[in-house]
Amino acid sequence: MCSEHNCNNDDQQSGLSRRDFMKFMGVGAMGVSLTGTSMASGSTPQPPEKILDATDSVKIKLHINGREHAVLVEPRWTLLYVIRESLGMSGTKIGCGRGECGACTVLIDNQPRYACMTLAVEAEGRHITTLEGLMQGESLGPVQTAFLEEDAFQCGYCSPGQIMAVEGLLRQKPDPTLDEIRIGVSGNLCRCGAYKHIFRAAQKAAQLKRS
Numbered sequence: 001m002c003s004e005h006n007c008n009n010d011d012q013q014s015g016l017s018r019r020d021f022m023k024f025m026g027v028g029a030m031g032v033s034l035t036g037t038s039m040a041s042g043s044t045p046q047p048p049e050k051i052l053d054a055t056d057s058v059k060i061k062l063h064i065n066g067r068e069h070a071v072l073v074e075p076r077w078t079l080l081y082v083i084r085e086s087l088g089m090s091g092t093k094i095g096c097g098r099g100e101c102g103a104c105t106v107l108i109d110n111q112p113r114y115a116c117m118t119l120a121v122e123a124e125g126r127h128i129t130t131l132e133g134l135m136q137g138e139s140l141g142p143v144q145t146a147f148l149e150e151d152a153f154q155c156g157y158c159s160p161g162q163i164m165a166v167e168g169l170l171r172q173k174p175d176p177t178l179d180e181i182r183i184g185v186s187g188n189l190c191r192c193g194a195y196k197h198i199f200r201a202a203q204k205a206a207q208l209k210r211s
């Protein structure tokens with residue numbers, strides 16, 4: 001029986017150390033395993049399909065406010081970025097950028113969604129409504145009018161998102177209760193604390209839409 005020192009010397013004299021031997025056996029076993037898997041499946045291993053890089057550009061069509069827009073986007077771009085920077089619709093605001101404040105709220109198939117948390121490529125083929133889409137020609141829509149009449153803003157930065165949240169609520173519930181209104185705008189933060197005015201504006205908007 002040899003000591004570790006003597007064994008190492010013997011391995012080195014033979015041209016292959018124990019460490020090299022273990023590495024060699026490990027690689028060999030991996031090769032056998034892969035070969036066996038390939039043979040069992042009856043096919044040779046294929047290289048993975050090309051994965052679209054985040055900076056590759058793709059052409060998509062977005063349906064926004066009743067119009068179709070063909071845009072060239074990178075897969076990593078958010079819907080918020082494309083709406084503002086590519087299409088020039090600045091009504092949708094940039095807030096926290098991580099789905100917390102609601103300033104970027106738009107409607108996708110009539111449902112309120114955070115545009116900052118939605119990739120532009122995800123929205124292809126969906127019906128998107130922004131603040132500009134609520135206008136009736138050059139006139140304000142019912143929800144926008146209600147916000148104006150009920151003084152439902154102070155600094156106004158959150159107002160586009162609040163308006164879109166109320167619009168989405170009223171499309172689902174034309175005559176919501178106060179609790180349903182509170183829940184409907186709960187995903188939108190107002191730094192100025194004008195919540196009571198916002199609630200009243202939502203009630204007023206429901207009346208205007210019914211009249």
